Amino acid sequence: MxxxxxxxxxxxxxxxxxxxxxxxxxxxxTYVSSxxxxxxxxxxxxxxxxxxxxxxxAGRPKVGYPRAELIAALEQFLCxxxxxxxxxxxxxxxxxxxxxxxxxxxxxxxxxxAFDNDPHKVGGIVGGKPVLSVDSLEAGCMEYGVQLAxxxxxxASAQGIAERLIRAGIRAILNxxxxxxxxxxxxxxxxxxxxxxxxxxxxxx
Amino acid sequence: MxxxxxxxxxxxxxxxxxxxxxxxxxxxxTYVSSxxxxxxxxxxxxxxxxxxxxxxxAGRPKVGYPRAELIAALEQFLCxxxxxxxxxxxxxxxxxxxxxxxxxxxxxxxxxxAFDNDPHKVGGIVGGKPVLSVDSLEAGCMEYGVQLAxxxxxxASAQGIAERLIRAGIRAILNxxxxxxxxxxxxxxxxxxxxxxxxxxxxxx
DNA sequence: TAGATTGTTAATCGATTAACAATC
DNA sequence: TAGATTGTTAATCGATTAACAATC
Numbered sequence: 001m002x003x004x005x006x007x008x009x010x011x012x013x014x015x016x017x018x019x020x021x022x023x024x025x026x027x028x029x030t031y032v033s034s035x036x037x038x039x040x041x042x043x044x045x046x047x048x049x050x051x052x053x054x055x056x057x058a059g060r061p062k063v064g065y066p067r068a069e070l071i072a073a074l075e076q077f078l079c080x081x082x083x084x085x086x087x088x089x090x091x092x093x094x095x096x097x098x099x100x101x102x103x104x105x106x107x108x109x110x111x112x113x114a115f116d117n118d119p120h121k122v123g124g125i126v127g128g129k130p131v132l133s134v135d136s137l138e139a140g141c142m143e144y145g146v147q148l149a150x151x152x153x154x155x156a157s158a159q160g161i162a163e164r165l166i167r168a169g170i171r172a173i174l175n176x177x178x179x180x181x182x183x184x185x186x187x188x189x190x191x192x193x194x195x196x197x198x199x200x201x202x203x204x205x
Numbered sequence: 206m207x208x209x210x211x212x213x214x215x216x217x218x219x220x221x222x223x224x225x226x227x228x229x230x231x232x233x234x235t236y237v238s239s240x241x242x243x244x245x246x247x248x249x250x251x252x253x254x255x256x257x258x259x260x261x262x263a264g265r266p267k268v269g270y271p272r273a274e275l276i277a278a279l280e281q282f283l284c285x286x287x288x289x290x291x292x293x294x295x296x297x298x299x300x301x302x303x304x305x306x307x308x309x310x311x312x313x314x315x316x317x318x319a320f321d322n323d324p325h326k327v328g329g330i331v332g333g334k335p336v337l338s339v340d341s342l343e344a345g346c347m348e349y350g351v352q353l354a355x356x357x358x359x360x361a362s363a364q365g366i367a368e369r370l371i372r373a374g375i376r377a378i379l380n381x382x383x384x385x386x387x388x389x390x391x392x393x394x395x396x397x398x399x400x401x402x403x404x405x406x407x408x409x410x
Numbered sequence: 411t412a413g414a415t416t417g418t419t420a421a422t423c424g425a426t427t428a429a430c431a432a433t434c
Numbered sequence: 435t436a437g438a439t440t441g442t443t444a445a446t447c448g449a450t451t452a453a454c455a456a457t458c
Contacts, residue, residue, distance in 0.1 A: 008425065010408070014401035018383055022360070033439065042387045046427060049440065061433045061439045078408045086403065093302035093332075098399070100298045103383055107404035127298075147410055148403065155227070172406035174399075178223055178308055182247045188409050190402050194303070194379075196219035197395050198291065198353065199312035201377035203215070203283045204393050205352055213449065238415065251451060254416065266415045266457045 009051045014107065015041060016051065017074040020067055021106075033064035080108040085146040087170075089161050090153035091116040091131050094176055098150060099127030112144050137161075141168035151175045162189075214256045219312065220246060221256065222279040225272055226311075238269035285313040290351040292375075294366050295358035296321040296336050299381055303355060304332030317349050342366075346373035356380045367394075 019040055023029045034052065038045035052065060057073035059065040075081060086104070088095055091114045099114055115134045116122060122133045132140050141149070149170045151158050158177035165173060172188040175181045178196065181189050224245055228234045239257065243250035257270060262278035264270040280286060291309070293300055296319045304319055320339045321327060327338045337345050346354070354375045356363050363382030370378060377393040380386045383401065386394050 006425065010405060013408075014398065014404050015385060018398070018401065019385070022384070035439080040387075041385050044427065045439095046441095047425090050426085050442090053441070059440050061441085062437075063434075064439070078404055079410075080404070084407050084410075086407075093305045094299075097298035097302040101399070103400035104403060106383075107400055107407065109400070109403055109407055148407055150403070171410055174403050174406060178311075179227070180220060180224070180246050182245075188406050190406060192397060192399070192402065193219065193223070194306070194397070195308035195312055195314070196223070197397065198309060198314055198355070198379050199219050199283055199285070200215060201379060201393050201395060202289050202291075202312065202314055202353055203218075205284075205289075205376055211449065240415080249451065250415095251417095252449090255418090255450085258417070264416050266417085267413075268458075269415070 005054045009054055012043070012051055013055075013074055013078055016048075017071065017078065018106075020071050020074070023067065029067055031060070031064035032067050032070070034059065036064070078107065082108065084109050084148060085112040085144055086110070086148035086150060087112060087137075087141055087144065087146050087165075088114040088129075088150045088152060089116075089134065089137065089165070090114075090151065091118070091121050091126055092152060095150075095152035096126050098152065099129045101127070109148065111150075112146060113140060115140065134161075137164055138168040141165065141170060145169075147171045149173050151177055151181070153177055155179045210259045214259055217248070217256055218260075218279055218283055221253075222276065222283065223311075225276050225279070228272065234272055236265070236269040237272050237275070239264065241269070283312065288313050288315065289353060290315055290317040290349055291353035291355060292317060292342075292346055292349065292351050292370075293319040293334075293355045293357060294321075294339065294342065294370070295319075295356065296323070296326050296331050297357060300355075300357035301331050303357065304334050306332070314353065316355075317351060318345060320345065339366075342369055343373040346370065346375060350374075352376045354378050356382055356386070358382055360384045 034045045034048040038048045055073035055077045057070045086109055088098055088111055111129055113129050114131045115137045116131050117134045121131045124131050147170060149165045151161055151173060153161055155177045158179050159181055162173055162181045166183060166187055175191045178193045180191055183189050239253040240250045243253045260278035260282045262275045291314055293303055293316055316334055318334050319336045320342045321336050322339045326336045329336050352375060354370045356366055358366055360382045363384050364386055367378055367386045371388060371392055380396045383398045385396050388394050
């Protein structure tokens with residue numbers, strides 16, 4: 001549905017939504033101009049207008065964009081109201097932190113459960129979510145009917161886990177293991193390597 | 206030093222390094238071709254050659270790139286041997302996970318300490334690193350002489366913390382709070398919003 | 411030599427910015 | 435009306451890919 005928009009514009013949509021939601025609920029912010037948004041987010045103002053045009057929410061010359069409508073348009077654009085489930089694989093340090101993180105709800109996403117291979121963790125609850133055996137990964141994914149997964153396992157197991165997830169019906173993966181996960185065209189993958197990002201910053205000093 | 210190379214090339218450098226390091230220490234991998242790298246990482250092979258050219262490591266026609274030399278060139282390119290310290294602000298779930306994460310060492314970076322405002326955590330040790338009071342943030346940064354920081358505090362405090370870090374001499378920030386941190390031209394910032402990334406994936410389903 | 415691979419130059423593609431007309 | 439802001443079209447910029455020469 002959102003496939004006809006430039007990738008970089010799509011990436012900025014949650015940023016706009018987040019910013020607009022953070023504004024005080026005040027008459028002064030009933031309308032927001034592209035210039036104000038651009039300044040707050042460090043972007044060009046023409047870019048902001050072009051991005052917002054994709055949401056279908058029209059701004060008014062001399063006034064700006066109606067904030068409430070714009071938020072609603074962004075929410076619809078990001079399909080936030082069709083509540084989606086996600087599973088997490090790997091309940092280690094990072095995985096446990098993600099299980100306890102409340103921020104997914106802002107985008108209509110709920111982490112339904114985690115899978116781990118540590119018998120001390122399996123059967124327990126972390127961040128309010130059940131931790132299941134990684135043996136039941138396929139069964140669990142299909143039972144919950146989820147299409148989204150987060151991988152937070154060691155690098156060596158990540159690609160294998162990804163392949164199992166895909167066979168179990170997962171169609172999009174957020175990968176924190178420090179390897180590039182490769183998958184077919186029909187599966188979306190975002191790789192986030194925390195240490196690599198810090199290394200990039202360090203090399204720019 | 207690395208400022209004359211395209212931003213996207215720089216971002217791929219740790220990916221190449223990681224991949225090359227992961228190969229078995231085997232005669233079959235003394236040389237690696239750009240085609241093999243491209244296939245493993247899902248990139249175009251011309252792109253790989255162009256990126257690798259920035260490292261100054263020359264490949265040999267018909268043979269490929271000498272793996273050990275290429276790793277050394279990438280390490281030098283990323284300045285991995287000038288050991289760098291980093292501080293973390295916010296020892297909550299995500300912060301604690303980062304304190305216990307060993308992956309920074311792969312890039313010559315060491316997390317030296319964390320700052321938090323929870324009196325129950327201050328004075329303690331998490332992931333082997335001391336947790337100091339956020340009141341001593343400026344003093345701590347200057348004492349350790351660090352230029353790198355990770356922000357893992359709630360959204361509302363992130364911008365303020367960033368400004369304090371910058372005043373204390375920090376020149377690059379990896380921000381996990383779900384707000385865009387803005388700073389002067391001379392300070393590098395990478396914002397990673399985990400929930401937003403999952404939302405982008407979800408909207409593409 | 412023939413074949414495989416690198417490295418470079420030109421072409422393409424996509425994203426951002428600039429210019430400006432439209433609108434309230 | 436004048437001024438501020440949106441929205442669109444054209445120009446620019448940067449990144450990727452294609453074509454091909456160079457090399458072992």
